[in-house]
Amino acid sequence: xxxxxxxxxxxxxxxxxxxxxxxxxxxxxxxxxxxxxxxxxxxxxxxxxxxxxxxxxxxxxxxxxxxxxxxxxxxxxxxxxxxxxxxxxxxxxxxxxxxxxxxxxxxxxxxxxxxxxxxxxxxxxxxxxxxxxxxxxxxxxxxxxxxxxxxxxxxxxxxxxxxxxxxxxxxxxxxxxxxxxxxxxxxxxxxxxxxxxxxxxxxxxxxxxxxxxxxxxxxxxxxxxxxxxxxxxxxxxxxxxxxxxxxxxxxxxxxxxxxxxxxxxxxxxxxxxxxxxxxxxxxxxxxxxxxxxxxxxxxxxxxxxxxxxxxxxxxxxxxxxxxxxxxxxxxxxxxxxxxxxxxxxxxxxxxxxxxxxxxxxxxxxxxxxxxxxxxxxxxxxxxxxxxxxxxxxx
Numbered sequence: 001x002x003x004x005x006x007x008x009x010x011x012x013x014x015x016x017x018x019x020x021x022x023x024x025x026x027x028x029x030x031x032x033x034x035x036x037x038x039x040x041x042x043x044x045x046x047x048x049x050x051x052x053x054x055x056x057x058x059x060x061x062x063x064x065x066x067x068x069x070x071x072x073x074x075x076x077x078x079x080x081x082x083x084x085x086x087x088x089x090x091x092x093x094x095x096x097x098x099x100x101x102x103x104x105x106x107x108x109x110x111x112x113x114x115x116x117x118x119x120x121x122x123x124x125x126x127x128x129x130x131x132x133x134x135x136x137x138x139x140x141x142x143x144x145x146x147x148x149x150x151x152x153x154x155x156x157x158x159x160x161x162x163x164x165x166x167x168x169x170x171x172x173x174x175x176x177x178x179x180x181x182x183x184x185x186x187x188x189x190x191x192x193x194x195x196x197x198x199x200x201x202x203x204x205x206x207x208x209x210x211x212x213x214x215x216x217x218x219x220x221x222x223x224x225x226x227x228x229x230x231x232x233x234x235x236x237x238x239x240x241x242x243x244x245x246x247x248x249x250x251x252x253x254x255x256x257x258x259x260x261x262x263x264x265x266x267x268x269x270x271x272x273x274x275x276x277x278x279x280x281x282x283x284x285x286x287x288x289x290x291x292x293x294x295x296x297x298x299x300x301x302x303x304x305x306x307x308x309x310x311x312x313x314x315x316x317x318x319x320x321x322x323x324x325x326x327x328x329x330x331x332x333x334x335x336x337x338x339x340x341x342x343x344x345x346x347x348x349x350x351x352x353x354x355x356x357x358x359x360x361x362x363x364x365x366x367x368x369x370x371x372x373x374x375x376x377x378x379x380x381x382x383x384x385x386x387x388x389x390x391x392x393x394x
Contacts, residue, residue: 033330038393040109040325041334044080048113048321051076052338052386059315060381070278076319081112109327118337119318120245122253123237124215125208127169128176131351134239135173137310141241142169142229144304145253149228156224168220175204175218191219209235236320236337236389239347240312243291244270244278255295255304262298269294281313288313310351317343319386337390342382 055075062072083102086095126138146165150157170183171191182188192203195217203217212235215226232249241250243266251266252258269275280290288311295302317340324333 029328030330033328034332036109036327037325037330038332038334040082040107040111040327041323041332042325043107044082044111044113044323044325045321045334045336047080048076048115048323049336049338049385049388051080051115052319052321056381056386063315073316076115076316079112079114082107082110109325111323111325113321113323116320116322117242117245117316117318118234118236118320119238119316119339120242120247121234121237121250122232122241123235123239124172124233125176125235126237126239127173128208129239129348129351131348132355133308133351134310134348137308139166139169139173140304140308141253142172142233144256145228145232146225147256148252148258151256160224168218168225171219171221172215175214176206176208178206211235234318236318236339238312238314238316238318239344239351240310240314242312242314242316243288244313245316254309255300255302255306257300257303258295259300262295262300265298266291266294279313281311312347314343333394335390335392336388338386339389341387341389 055072058072058075084098086098090098122138122141124138126134127142129135129138143166146160146168150160167184171188174182174184174188177183177188180187180189182191188204189202195203209215212230212233215221215229231247232253241254243251248260248263248267251263252260270278276294279288279294281288291311292302292306319338321336321338322333323335324331
């Protein structure tokens with residue numbers, strides 16, 4: 001009996017040790033898998049930064065010759081994955097050779113990377129721009145989003161027919177403004193009394209938005225409003241809407257009279273050389289007569305003032321990179337925003353300088369640039385990797 005009892009006790013301890021060891025092994029193996037997935041995602045991110053750098057260099061050297069050709073855009077637009085997908089029409093010999101190359105590589109994990117244009121959206125931080133032109137244009141575009149929704153969605157119209165969306169947009173601007181008085185009147189901090197009592201922070205913080213999630217804290221913001229705004233807005237804009245790159249949601253926000261049919265025609269035109277190709281922009285004015293003439297030709301009677309909507313036909317300068325790594329069922333994702341701060345600052349400065357010139361119309365004589373000076377006006381490409389202004393890992 002003693003021997004049997006001792007054997008049972010030993011078996012119990014052995015089973016417990018075996019179970020604990022198995023759990024530790026699984027946990028550590030999953031941790032290792034997540035590490036491999038993370039570095040796979042990071043590899044995709046580094047490769048994407050290289051692609052953006054190559055695109056910037058190619059655009060600087062060949063952009064003048066290629067003009068509006070989308071050829072260079074494929075450098076950053078084309079999705080990339082590892083291992084590379086094998087076309088079904090590839091021969092068996094080529095498939096074997098490809099599999100051999102993948103097997104011999106040091107990358108045993110996989111990843112997929114996409115790069116999107118982040119700048120061709122409405123920039124929330126422009127509500128507090130030093131340029132009055134940008135402030136007013138951004139406010140009107142945000143109001144247009146809600147007016148469009150009320151016109152297209154009967155349920156939204158019934159639910160929020162009496163809601164003052166201009167007041168909500170003013171609250172978004174108050175979040176950034178350093179003034180104590182609200183654009184709607186009264187002290188703006190009064191709307192955040194409960195929030196200030198529950199936290200050690202001060203709301204509104206009187207600064208630009210640092211993340212899109214902060215929009216949830218704005219007075220009057222609801223989930224329905226946030227979900228409506230989210231695909232149309234950014235905090236990394238290029239200080240103008242590019243009609244050749246903007247999404248259909250952003251295009252509809254340009255004017256309350258914009259319809260789904262007109263937006264479909266716009267996308268069809270800019271995507272095909274046979275239909276007319278990309279729209280042209282006035283280099284001296286922040287507008288695109290070519291775009292608005294096309295809109296008018298499609299029967300849209302614009303309700304607002306097109307001259308008050310900042311537009312640009314410059315090539316993409318702000319990117320959103322999404323890299324997802326995977327290994328043995330474990331996945332990690334990295335999201336980064338790349339921004340050309342120099343070009344963004346120059347664009348804002350051009351708006352401010354124009355407003356100052358309009359306020360003080362006395363012309364200041366400036367010497368005409370020589371052909372050599374015109375040739376040297378290209379902005380130099382910053383050295384090193386593209387500037388990352390946002391990085392998120394999960």
